[in-house]
Amino acid sequence: MKTYTLSLLFILCSSLSISAERKFVQPELIIDDKFTIELAAAPPLVEHPMLATIDPQGRMFISESDGQNLQKAELLKQKPRFVRMLEDTDRDGVYDKSTIFADKMVMPEGALWHQGALYIISSPYLWRLEDTDGDGVADRRDKIMGYMEFDGRANQHGPWLGPNGLLYFTGGIFGYDLVGSDGVHAVKGTSAGVFACRTDGSDIRVICHAGINPVELAFTPWGDMLGTCAIFDSVGGRHDSLNHWIHGGQYGPKDYGSTREGPASLKRTGYRLGTVVRWGQVAPAGLLRYRGRHLGKDFLGDFFSCHFNTHEVRHSSLVPSGSTFGAEDEVFLRSPSIDFHPTDVLEDHDGSLLVIDTGGWLSWGCPTSKLAKPQLRGAIYRIRRKGGAGTTDPLGSKIDWKNGSHRYLASLLADERPRIRDRARETLVNRGTKSEKALVSFLSGNKNPEARARAIWTLSRTGGKAALAALRTALNDNHAGVSQAAARSLGELKDKAAVKSLCLVVTNGTPGARRTAAESLGKIGDPGSIPALLESIETSSDDYLDHALCYALIDIGDAGETLAGLKSRSSLVRRLSLIALNRMGAELSIDQVLPLLDTNDPALKRAALEIAAGHPSWAKNIASLIDGWLKAKAPDASHLTMLRGSIKAFSSDAGVRLVVASHLEDEASAGRKLVSLLDAIARCGSTGLPAEWVKGFHEVLDRNDNSLRGQAVATLRALGETGFRTRLLELARTPGLPLELRVSALASVTRDRGELDDHSFSLLLAQLNPDRQSSLRLQATRALADAALNLEQLGRLAEQLPQCGPLELPLLAGAFERPATGFHVNVDVDVKDAASGRVSGTHSGKAALQSDPAGDQATWNSWNPLSGARLNELVDSAGNIVPRLTVSSPTGAGLTGFARGRTNPLLVDFVFNGKQGGGGAHQEFVTGFDLGGLDPAGAYDLVFYGSWEPLGEKRQGAEVRIQHLGGTGKKNIAGMATDKEVFKEGISHASFNNLRPLADGRIRISWTASIDDRKENQGAFNGFSLRSRTTGASPAIEQLGSRLLASLKKSKGLTALTPRRLERILLGYPDSVRSRFAPVLEQMVENDSQKAARIQGFLAKKDGADAEKGRELFFGKKAACSTCHKVGERGGDIGPNLSRIGQIRGWRDLLESTLYPSSTIVNSYETYTVITRSGTPHTGIIHHETADTVTLRNARLEEISIPRAGIIRMEATPLSLMPQGLDKNIGDADFPHIIAFLKSLR
DSSP: OOEEEEOOOOOOOOSSOOOGGGOOOOOOEEEETTEEEEEEEOTTSOSSEEEEEEOTTSOEEEEEOOSOOOOHHHHHHHOOEEEEEEEOTTOSSSOOEEEEEEEEESOBOOOEEETTEEEEEETTEEEEEEOSSSSSSOOEEEEEEEEEOOOSSSOEEEEEEOTTSOEEEEEOTTOEEEEETTOOEEEEEOOOEEEEEOTTSOSOEEEEEESSEEEEEEEOTTOOEEEEEEEEEOTTSOEEEEEEEOTTEEESSSOSSOOEESTTOOOOOSOOBOOSEEOSSOOEEEEEEOOOSTTOGGGTTOEEEEETTTTEEEEEEEEEETTEEEEEEEEEEEOSOTTOOEEEEEEOTTSOEEEEEEEEOOOSSSOSOOOOEEEEEEEEEEEEETTOOOOSSTTOTTSOTTTOOHHHHHHGGGOSOHHHHHHHHHHHHHHGGGGHHHHHHHHHHOOOHHHHHHHHHHHTTTOOHHHHHHHHHHTTOSSHHHHHHHHHHHHHTTOGGGHHHHHHHHHHSOHHHHHHHHHHHHHHTOGGGHHHHHHHHHTOOSHHHHHHHHHHHHHHOOHHHHGGGGGOSOHHHHHHHHHHHHHTTOOOOHHHHGGGGSOSOHHHHHHHHHHHHTOHHHHHHHHHHHHHHHHSSSOOHHHHHHHHHHHHHHTTOHHHHHHHHHHHHOTTSOHHHHHHHHHHHHTTOSSOOOHHHHHHHHHHHHSSOHHHHHHHHHHHHHHTOOTTHHHHHHHHTOTTSOHHHHHHHHHHHGGGOOOOOHHHHHHHHHTTSTTSOHHHHHHHHHHHHHSOOOHHHHHHHHHHGGGOOTTTHHHHHGGGOOOOTTOEEEEEEOOBOTTTOOBOOOOOSOOSOTTOTTGGGOOOEEEOGGGTOOBOOEEOTTSOEETTOEEOOOEESOEEEEEOOOSSGGGTEEEEESOTTOOSSTTOOOEEEEEESOOTTOEEEEEEEOOOSOOGGGOOOEEEEEEETTEEEEEEEOOOSSGGGTTOBTTTEEEEEEEOOOTTSOEEEEEEOOTTOOSSOOEEEOEEEEEEEEOOOOHHHHHHHHHHHHHHHHOTTGGGSOHHHHHHHHTTSOHHHHHHTHHHHHHHHHHTHHHHHHHHHHHTTGGGOOHHHHHHHHHSTTTOGGGTOEETTEEOSSSOOOTTHHHHOOHHHHHHHHHSGGGSOOTTOOEEEEEETTSOEEEEEEEEEOSSEEEEEOTTOOEEEEEGGGEEEEEEESSOSSOTTHHHHHOTTTHHHHHHHHHHOO
């Protein structure tokens, strides 16, 4: 980019002499050569200008510093600052007259000219300054609102006039105690935020809370508020930001100020909203939305922001993102001089920009430079575009403002001159209802959406019946922004007649319009709108919309209507309803909250737990409640629901664990009650079995109650518990037990890629016979697919494939999948710090293995060993799934999380074994895990990362021990002393080469304290990298490939395999095997040509696909994907969770699974048809099973619990519950957007 540089020496002096002290040296300024920079004002006309506004006459009013960095006491004593008025009397673009408009000000930080007066924040009050006699000096000063605490640093700013006629201002964390002119004590606190009041200082409101110091504000044509914030967060260093402020919002990762009280204080919805642009420590100041034509269309509507610390002015172009915005952000003006400090940017009447440089005086607060240079004075610069559009009569001096007709003034709302539009609006507002007819006519006839929005804002302030009627009509405007402006206005006016129309917008509008309609419905407060709000939550697409819908429920405050949301099929509706009820002060009962804990939605569970924690009597009595439910002779369904929720939520509570253990171990406990208890435990997730319950589970498995045993086995499988392998194998080998129990026991054994002896393998293989019951056949299929089968067993399995149908074959085919040669897998330990609660996040990029071709772009898997979870699906450094590779749950010594360092991101967080305070016998504490699913004939290299953050000479690392086919080996990691030792062998990590897996495809890894660590005795683990050196090739593998080929040719389920899936299965086989499969693949491709053509057609549209549009469709009513699928914490749990689908699936895979869902059914989401004794058929996905019941979720999202005693037949079908033809419903134009959105989910 070519730049225009201005670095001349300007010397301004008095007419009598040139004093060296008064020389002004202009800093070098760099800008694109399309623009010019001119000096508009410099010393002595101005000295230290800060923030400014321009009135209708073209006069500039500037908040100006005296050049001192004074603290509160001296500021109050001296009142050294002032407001200066500059005039350009000859209209040549250079100010030539200066007048002190208001002296003896404490700390002026803003300026707004409105209705003939200057409004300004000057701590501790908001002031209205007026020049009543026209001499250029304010002779009337009215305090209209306060008190705002300060210490001398910039911490309050404003005000700004909102499109609705309110004054908006910002305040930081030094505190405030705001009392309006109406005498209302509105709010007191220290939480930084954005506030509003009427122009007379009444009706004070809190808009949102954020960061340490929100600074300036600007508005879009539709009323969205954007603002800058100094110190938005301190995650990984300080960050400032540009934000989209919304009603009731809580922004950033934490509250920097904690207190808030008073009738205007905000409630919390649980959402921590983010940024539009996140900068570094730039110290943002002035903000402007450009509305003129002079700079060109490229900048129309862009936001300009001044960055004090980085000596630049940036411009940001908003990009819609759901109901909020992202932005493209770049430098507009910069200076290499460290003494250029831009503090404000304004648009003059002619469309040129005015940039204020305050000079070098400021050193206290946000500046990174702490050296005050008051001798370096500021200036004001004018930026014009070469050849830019000119402006005729920029001040509107030729317009008859007093006598012009209403119709004429209304037409000026479409004028190209922004200042003329503003003046026309204020003139029409002052004329009141008399102007409404002309405004309504203009609104209905003008084709410019922004002009129509201006008419709406004007009508919202005139107050007549005609205005309200026109605003209601405008809700149906064909432009979403105009509808949004109308919705916002009707909410501000609390128009109950608009509720019905607003309900239509909140359920059917664009995301931005829905958010605004929700805010307005909340302000109106009609309980009749609650059903529409609850319906809208079901298809909410982002946090901003979620928050607005929840806050509307809180604002309305009708507990009776909101309670309906707790029974919704949507977990998001249940969660936001629960939060709203709690925040509005509703009296919630334990019966209403505990059932919500029985959920797979972690966000709903957290919300319910938070509320339960707020009722100490609940938490205190939860163990006794569980005990009572289990002792009841005939517990009803509601008690069993609460039992599930309670155990799921409080399974870590010592009292609950003891009560559960006592019932598991009590021989007198009724079997049916224990089945319910085991079912409840199963819902705790893959966290392993608490030590207190191990004895009880052994005793349950020893009982002569097969129904109870069956539920215990199913629970162990659901928990991912691996400590019962021997007992489960004993059950499987006991001939007299029901076949279902024996097969279920083996399915639990193989869940973690366990190996099978020949007897167990034969038992499972026998269940593949087509004559076997469908559910039994499928359970055996899953067990075989999960198991670590040896080559001989795989050969026998291959012989059974011809009798396998389209439901079994895709699962069993995975058993033959083998890792390809040369993959690299990286795993980063990602934990929460035990002391601070900090989470550092997953590493990305470079690893110690230099051979990784992905280099700095390498993908890493995230693992939290503290959770007890295993990794059943890993991706390689290129983002592709590595078949069958697993990481087991850690065993041995307990672990503690650490995440406070700032070294290489991989080494920021880790776990360590040993006592937190150190001690114990040297290397007493050993923890380990298994890498499973490896090729027994292959060879692998491993890097184990095991270092604390740099600790100087203290150093702490680990000793690593490896068990593989070649025996055992160990290496020591000393631990890092400095940041420079990252990826240094023996210091940050240890390498093991040419490892050969054990016969079952495992390598055992364990670690303890390093050799020299005899005091703390703590061993660190940061993660590992694994490289596959070779894929084993042998006659046995060649023979297996041949048997697989022969069987697949005969299999009736071959049509359920896609060519791409078969190719992936064959990747790990020698070329000689793959070449023999070529004819089969060709036949499959030919048979699949129609599908392929359809997929290819959509692939051709890949580049034009818009992920953001896809997001709207996914969560909207047209596609309704979120009804069944969860992304993050939104959506249903009928189908697979798609939160990471883009990381593990490519475009073609995603197209195939959505266009032809029955060809790629995900494991555990098969569809079943159940025929009951009454003859009623039920079809759906098995949502949950107990020894007594089967619960299906059907296509209508209903849960149907069917007693097993009433089931005649239960058959798995090869059809997915997901309907085929989704693309037809969505349309060919929009369908690629859905896929782009799914691909973006990583």
